[in-house]
Amino acid sequence: MKAKQILAQQDANHDYEVTTGNAKFLNNAARVLFGSNSSILDSGKVTSVQAISGTGSIHLGALFLSKTAAFNGKKAYVGTPAWGNYVPLFNLVGLEVVTYKHYDASTGKVDFDSVLEATKKADEGSIFVLQGCCHNPSGADFSPSQWEKLAVAMKAKKLFPLFDMAYQGLGASLDEDAYGLRLFANKGFELLACQSFSKNFGLYGERVGVLHAVSEEKDVASKVYERLRCLIRWEFSSSPAYGSRLVDIVLSDDKLRQDWQTELATIQKRLADNRKALHAELVDKRKAQGNWSSILSSNGLFCFLPLNPQQCERLAAEFHIHMLQNGRINVAGLNQSNLGHVASALVKVTGSPSSPRL
Structure with missing residues (x-):
């Protein structure tokens, strides 16, 4: 601005x-x-x-x-x-x-x-x-x-x-x-x-x-x-x-550049915090089946969840959670108001071992 x-x-x-x-x-x-x-x-x-x-x-x-x-x-x-x-x-x-x-x-x-x-x-x-x-x-x-x-x-x-x-x-x-x-x-x-x-x-x-x-x-x-x-x-x-x-x-401009880098660091931290929060909600709180390590081992906006196309379709149809059918999500879309809903839906659709497409 x-x-x-x-x-x-x-x-x-x-x-x-x-x-x-x-x-x-x-x-x-x-x-x-x-x-x-x-x-x-x-x-x-x-x-x-x-x-x-x-x-x-x-x-x-x-x-x-x-x-x-x-x-x-x-x-x-x-x-x-x-x-x-x-x-x-x-x-x-x-x-x-x-x-x-x-x-x-x-x-x-x-x-x-x-x-x-x-x-x-x-x-x-x-x-x-x-x-x-x-x-x-x-x-x-x-x-x-x-x-x-x-x-x-x-x-x-x-x-x-x-x-x-x-x-x-x-x-x-x-x-x-x-x-x-x-x-x-x-x-x-x-x-x-x-x-x-x-x-x-x-x-x-x-x-x-x-x-x-x-x-x-x-x-x-x-x-x-x-x-x-x-x-x-x-x-x-x-x-x-x-x-x-x-x-x-x-x-x-030194001041504006520092402001930009501070804002960028805030965005990066939010993405990292979203990963930690989703992983904790799934693994620690809800004891979700499967391997969810990709949430923590990835960086930036995206990561793959261990989902198959059928599970992704069910997430969209039943829970209004939309993602690519290969399980890729944009981590930036997570927030405190939807984290519980997302984790709950993921647990429901992965009641049996999934077959990752990749």
Whole structure:
């Protein structure tokens, strides 16, 4: 609200923004993602351009890769279950997608053996889509040690990481949620990072996103910038200005930035508290059958409950609790007034052992 008031007082015009986005906004955005004191950013090896939120930045990144000779014939690897847009986004630009198992329903955690096996089977130079935090749809994230092992495995096969950073700050702190990305960047990977401010700023409809490319050399970064500038110009000319101006106002002011980070920490804590409350209501209070550990082992907005499609249908029909038929819930939808109702309904529909679909 404060940023909106400041922007209104500035009486900014409605002219087009620079094709690649306002340089000050892009610098601020990059320092949120890579760290305020990032040596990578100071090296000049990072190219940042504004895109149409997270989806648009992934599309732009995929398009860029498809037009780059080094990726001719390369495939994009996506861990499943996955955000439903990955496959069509890559197929749209002519890149074939290979899927592998990311989530283990029996543990509610990452199936890390399957992830490592995928890196072994992939051809050199293949693209790996990696969600940096708050995995959508499972909430199952890599641990720091798993990120370390994955970096070693991908480096050995010369695999190319494309990071989807849609939920930074909702799993833990801004820095903790960027651990994997910063690790890969500091280990010398060339990579793409797709950043969205839809969730952590609540600017869903303003479509505020940035695509960052990390190159081996500074002169390569300048060529990457020119290529991305052309792709943006040819496809959508420039990105929306209003939302990026709001983000820039907040990130440029120490007080407003601290207020934002405090609010973000409050949101993150609420999500974590909702998980603890639902798990306690089910396991401790109601002695629910089944394994509900996925509630606590996941991060961010989403997690999978151990439900089959029939149980999900019954929840909707009898108790007016609606979710995807694979059992994915949005933890943010829980509150003190509906927690008991949700837990009671879950106990009623899981009276017999469930058969997870995933």
